[in-house]
Amino acid sequence: MAVCVVGSVALDDLKTPKGERKNLLGGSALHFSNAASLLTDVKLVGVVGDDFPVEGFDLFKKKNVVTEGLEVIKNGKTFHWSGYYEDDMNIAHTVSTELGVFADFTPKIPESYKKCDLLFLANIDPVLQLNVKKSMGKIFTMLDTMNFWISSKKNDLIKILKEIDILLVNEGEAKLFTGIDNVNKAALEFLKLGVKYVIVKKGAYGVSLYSEDFYFSLPSFPIKEVTDPTGAGDSFAGGFIGYLDYIKEINKKNLKTGLAYGTVIASFYVEGFGVEGLENVSKIDIEKRLNLYKEYVTLP
Amino acid sequence: MAVCVVGSVALDDLKTPKGERKNLLGGSALHFSNAASLLTDVKLVGVVGDDFPVEGFDLFKKKNVVTEGLEVIKNGKTFHWSGYYEDDMNIAHTVSTELGVFADFTPKIPESYKKCDLLFLANIDPVLQLNVKKSMGKIFTMLDTMNFWISSKKNDLIKILKEIDILLVNEGEAKLFTGIDNVNKAALEFLKLGVKYVIVKKGAYGVSLYSEDFYFSLPSFPIKEVTDPTGAGDSFAGGFIGYLDYIKEINKKNLKTGLAYGTVIASFYVEGFGVEGLENVSKIDIEKRLNLYKEYVTLP
Numbered sequence: 344m345a346v347c348v349v350g351s352v353a354l355d356d357l358k359t360p361k362g363e364r365k366n367l368l369g370g371s372a373l374h375f376s377n378a379a380s381l382l383t384d385v386k387l388v389g390v391v392g393d394d395f396p397v398e399g400f401d402l403f404k405k406k407n408v409v410t411e412g413l414e415v416i417k418n419g420k421t422f423h424w425s426g427y428y429e430d431d432m433n434i435a436h437t438v439s440t441e442l443g444v445f446a447d448f449t450p451k452i453p454e455s456y457k458k459c460d461l462l463f464l465a466n467i468d469p470v471l472q473l474n475v476k477k478s479m480g481k482i483f484t485m486l487d488t489m490n491f492w493i494s495s496k497k498n499d500l501i502k503i504l505k506e507i508d509i510l511l512v513n514e515g516e517a518k519l520f521t522g523i524d525n526v527n528k529a530a531l532e533f534l535k536l537g538v539k540y541v542i543v544k545k546g547a548y549g550v551s552l553y554s555e556d557f558y559f560s561l562p563s564f565p566i567k568e569v570t571d572p573t574g575a576g577d578s579f580a581g582g583f584i585g586y587l588d589y590i591k592e593i594n595k596k597n598l599k600t601g602l603a604y605g606t607v608i609a610s611f612y613v614e615g616f617g618v619e620g621l622e623n624v625s626k627i628d629i630e631k632r633l634n635l636y637k638e639y640v641t642l643p
Numbered sequence: 644m645a646v647c648v649v650g651s652v653a654l655d656d657l658k659t660p661k662g663e664r665k666n667l668l669g670g671s672a673l674h675f676s677n678a679a680s681l682l683t684d685v686k687l688v689g690v691v692g693d694d695f696p697v698e699g700f701d702l703f704k705k706k707n708v709v710t711e712g713l714e715v716i717k718n719g720k721t722f723h724w725s726g727y728y729e730d731d732m733n734i735a736h737t738v739s740t741e742l743g744v745f746a747d748f749t750p751k752i753p754e755s756y757k758k759c760d761l762l763f764l765a766n767i768d769p770v771l772q773l774n775v776k777k778s779m780g781k782i783f784t785m786l787d788t789m790n791f792w793i794s795s796k797k798n799d800l801i802k803i804l805k806e807i808d809i810l811l812v813n814e815g816e817a818k819l820f821t822g823i824d825n826v827n828k829a830a831l832e833f834l835k836l837g838v839k840y841v842i843v844k845k846g847a848y849g850v851s852l853y854s855e856d857f858y859f860s861l862p863s864f865p866i867k868e869v870t871d872p873t874g875a876g877d878s879f880a881g882g883f884i885g886y887l888d889y890i891k892e893i894n895k896k897n898l899k900t901g902l903a904y905g906t907v908i909a910s911f912y913v914e915g916f917g918v919e920g921l922e923n924v925s926k927i928d929i930e931k932r933l934n935l936y937k938e939y940v941t942l943p
């Protein structure tokens with residue numbers, strides 16, 4: 344029982360209506376690991392420079408995240424993102440992106456990772472994602488991507504869609520990829536490309552899952568203070584995949600429950616800057632909010 | 644068992660990405676009546692000019708909507724709205740608004756209407772809404788409003804909020820009224836002003852209900868072709884209030900189920916221009932889609 348995640352580990356400078364912070368722990372693989380490790384074992388593949396702070400390694404240690412696959416490049420600079428959010432916290436504005444050692448990232452999967460049951464390919468170059476997928480074999484896989492790759496490497500994305508099980512996109516990405524303005528119609532296009540499940544993230548509005556067999560949709564948990572939306576999507580993915588790995592069986596029922604775990608964990612996530620939202624959150628806190636959430640969304 | 648609705652009856656010229664139509668039957672009270680009459684008896688209060696087409700009266704007749712309170716002004720012009728929607732069907736762009744006889748609308752409530760069990764005050768001047776409410780007495784009341792009244796007559800709105808039971812707003816209206824950017828926090832402000840329940844419409848994203856006792860949220864039904872979003876909010880209100888009137892008791896369970904009826908009826912509504920979305924929809928069709936909807940949103 345373990346999840347393997349491949350993606351970015353970064354440092355973020357950011358500003359939201361709630362404040363401003365520098366050098367926050369960030370990156371998709373880090374946020375995913377931070378969330379998924381609440382529910383299951385996580386093995387991370389990524390790269391950082393030797394400027395990556397000790398608090399980052401401490402976080403992985405505290406969360407029992409295996410970092411055998413986290414390369415540390417001597418004299419290298421860790422991927423650094425700088426950006427801000429205005430009143431509409433659904434939109435991240437980028438000020439600067441310094442790729443650093445991430446520019447030459449070639450994921451190397453340790454032998455011990457090949458026993459993982461689930462794989463999350465966080466948002467990186469789809470060519471690298473395909474290489475990782477091939478080296479990992481028949482593992483159940485969820486893939487995230489972004490506008491940049493849809494615009495620049497769509498053919499590579501189409502190739503990997505045939506190889507994966509779940510595609511995770513937001514509404515804008517689904518529309519950009521398919522050229523279809525109706526998100527429900529757009530999502531179904533991905534199924535034609537060989538994906539089994541499509542999960543569409545709708546920011547503060549919740550999430551929908553599309554498959555040949557069934558459709559499922561959940562609103563978000565009603566947060567009163569969003570402090571920092573960075574990592575919301577990756578923590579959602581972590582909660583979702585973490586639950587599936589914990590429960591061991593991928594079926595309709597567990598996929599639906601997984602979406603609820605993802606939703607609830609993401610709701611904690613955005614309540615703090617960087618990784619702080621989950622800092623003092625226990626498994627019991629998750630279960631408590633999940634029970635509340637069920638009351639909020641269950642029809643009589 | 645009957646619902647009384649006070650609001651506009653209009654003719655609409657509109658353009659959406661799916662086509663262009665002129666002189667469609669429209670107006671908030673008309674759309675509400677068209678929807679609510681699927682589930683219960685409706686009595687309408689409004690005003691039209693003698694240019695209002697026979698098809699409008701035929702619709703009310705077919706749906707058994709009582710029109711004793713619908714004034715017809717000789718040589719008057721019916722309220723005429725002209726507008727368009729672009730790709731984001733959540734936003735209506737107004738080209739022109741000719742109030743016509745609606746400019747001097749003074750709702751007169753027929754004596755026979757005073758036995759109604761529920762009242763829907765559709766979007767009109769809050770001063771008129773308060774007068775109607777006073778003349779109807781202690782009836783359970785839902786009120787809709789819009790940005791225009793929030794900006795120009797906020798004090799009158801605050802007055803009537805103390806007198807009604809449910810406030811129906813969209814996200815933008817909730818934020819504008821309260822000056823609070825977080826919709827969940829904004830909604831709770833209305834409870835402090837004396838409203839028992841606040842329903843926040845989120846367009847294609849669903850709906851949330853806030854009260855002192857409980858919170859409830861539903862995503863929308865996944866429509867593949869939105870033809871014309873005009874009347875979505877009013878048909879939602881019609882389905883919701885229509886169900887509450889039909890089921891007779893206002894409690895937590897019925898409010899939740901009512902939100903589902905509203906959601907499902909609104910999903911039919913936007914599939915056609917003007918009132919066409921419900922044209923061939925029977926009670927059985929509603930129940931069928933409701934059952935499907937429950938599968939789409941119910942956690943295991």
